[in-house]
Amino acid sequence: MENHINVIKRREFLKSSAKVTAATMLMGIGSSKLFAFSFAPLKNSVPAVTLNNGILMPRLGFGTNTLKGAMGTQSVSDAISVGYRLIDTAHIYGNEEAVGEGIKQSGIDRKELFITSKLWVDFAGYESTKKAFETSINKLGTEYLDLYLIHRPRGDVKGTWLAMEELYKAGKIRAIGVSNFLPDQLNDMMEYAKITPAINQIETHVFFQENNSYEFLKNSETQMEAWSPFAAGRNGIFENQTLAEIGKKYNKSNAQVSLRWHYQRGVVAIPRSSQKAHMIENLDIFNFELSETDMKTIATLDLNKTQFPEWG
Numbered sequence: 589m590e591n592h593i594n595v596i597k598r599r600e601f602l603k604s605s606a607k608v609t610a611a612t613m614l615m616g617i618g619s620s621k622l623f624a625f626s627f628a629p630l631k632n633s634v635p636a637v638t639l640n641n642g643i644l645m646p647r648l649g650f651g652t653n654t655l656k657g658a659m660g661t662q663s664v665s666d667a668i669s670v671g672y673r674l675i676d677t678a679h680i681y682g683n684e685e686a687v688g689e690g691i692k693q694s695g696i697d698r699k700e701l702f703i704t705s706k707l708w709v710d711f712a713g714y715e716s717t718k719k720a721f722e723t724s725i726n727k728l729g730t731e732y733l734d735l736y737l738i739h740r741p742r743g744d745v746k747g748t749w750l751a752m753e754e755l756y757k758a759g760k761i762r763a764i765g766v767s768n769f770l771p772d773q774l775n776d777m778m779e780y781a782k783i784t785p786a787i788n789q790i791e792t793h794v795f796f797q798e799n800n801s802y803e804f805l806k807n808s809e810t811q812m813e814a815w816s817p818f819a820a821g822r823n824g825i826f827e828n829q830t831l832a833e834i835g836k837k838y839n840k841s842n843a844q845v846s847l848r849w850h851y852q853r854g855v856v857a858i859p860r861s862s863q864k865a866h867m868i869e870n871l872d873i874f875n876f877e878l879s880e881t882d883m884k885t886i887a888t889l890d891l892n893k894t895q896f897p898e899w900g
């Protein structure tokens with residue numbers, strides 16, 4: 589019964605998504621600021637996905653949680669130097685300044701980057717969202733964000749989303765989305781949202797495949813993005829024998845098999861690393877393909893539960 593309701597709700601969601609997406613695209617074309625960077629090509633080897641408003645997003649990026657201070661700056665600068673263009677940060681990581689400095693040190697043209705930040709729960713609400721956004725871009729040293737997400741579905745989500753829609757329309761953000769939203773919470777948003785979230789960034793990895801959200805998002809206008817694509821190393825992912833057996837066939841590591849699995853599922857992933865060798869290794873996933881049998885074998889690793897119960 590619950591599934592049936594979900595299907596119906598999702599259909600309604602999709603109907604409104606299609607309408608809103610079309611409207612959003614027209615709006616993007618009408619706005620000179622948005623138009624100016626809407627079609628900037630991504631000049632690196634990472635394939636891109638087209639989001640629901642027509643902008644391109646790299647399908648593999650760089651996560652920065654816990655990478656703070658000088659180490660954060662060095663890691664971001666290293667990541668850009670080896671080819672990452674999508675950089676994921678958040679107010680709550682306490683590293684937006686360090687990330688901004690890393691971007692500056694990389695010397696890369698801002699237009700080539702795709703910078704994501706997130707609104708923390710303490711700032712939920714219309715006015716506080718606008719202020720928090722300004723604080724984030726000032727810390728990052730950028731005039732606009734490529735993607736701004738509601739970090740968690742807490743507090744005044746409606747007021748937050750309205751503020752984000754206005755920032756988007758003003759050309760200050762190229763795409764807006766959410767994080768840690770369940771399908772029902774996305775459905776609830778569509779009661780008032782004029783713009784369909786471009787992204788839902790959620791915990792997903794081989795041990796938590798989130799098949800319910802995966803199916804829901806696959807059939808919606810909202811792109812799924814994986815946080816902790818390696819489960820932050822938990823549950824022995826880098827030593828897992830099943831992944832190692834698969835990797836042996838292609839001369840790839842467990843990390844690479846995991847990222848390739850995300851990629852073949854059509855999920856954007858943002859692995860973090862403080863080591864340049866790992867950053868390079870994690871980018872080297874576009875020259876092999878997991879077979880259907882490999883994908884089915886990896887499906888059996890699903891424990892269908894979070895690896896971060898402490899964040900519940």
Ligand SMILES: NC(=O)c1ccc[n+]([C@@H]2O[C@H](COP(=O)([O-])OP(=O)(O)OC[C@H]3O[C@@H](n4cnc5c(N)ncnc54)[C@H](OP(=O)(O)O)[C@@H]3O)[C@@H](O)[C@H]2O)c1
Nearest residue numbers: 651652653676815816817818819820843859860861862866
């Ligand atoms: N929206 C949200 O609520 C939310 C929540 C959590 C995270 N995130 C985002 O998702 C990003 C990624 O998640 P995460 O930081 O939790 O962890 P993760 O990317 O799943 O895993 C990071 C860990 O993997 C190790 N690692 C990376 N590449 C490796 C390789 N090739 N071989 C062996 N070990 C490797 C890293 O160690 P080394 O440094 O030694 O390489 C680090 O310990 C975050 O940084 C953040 O941007 C979002």
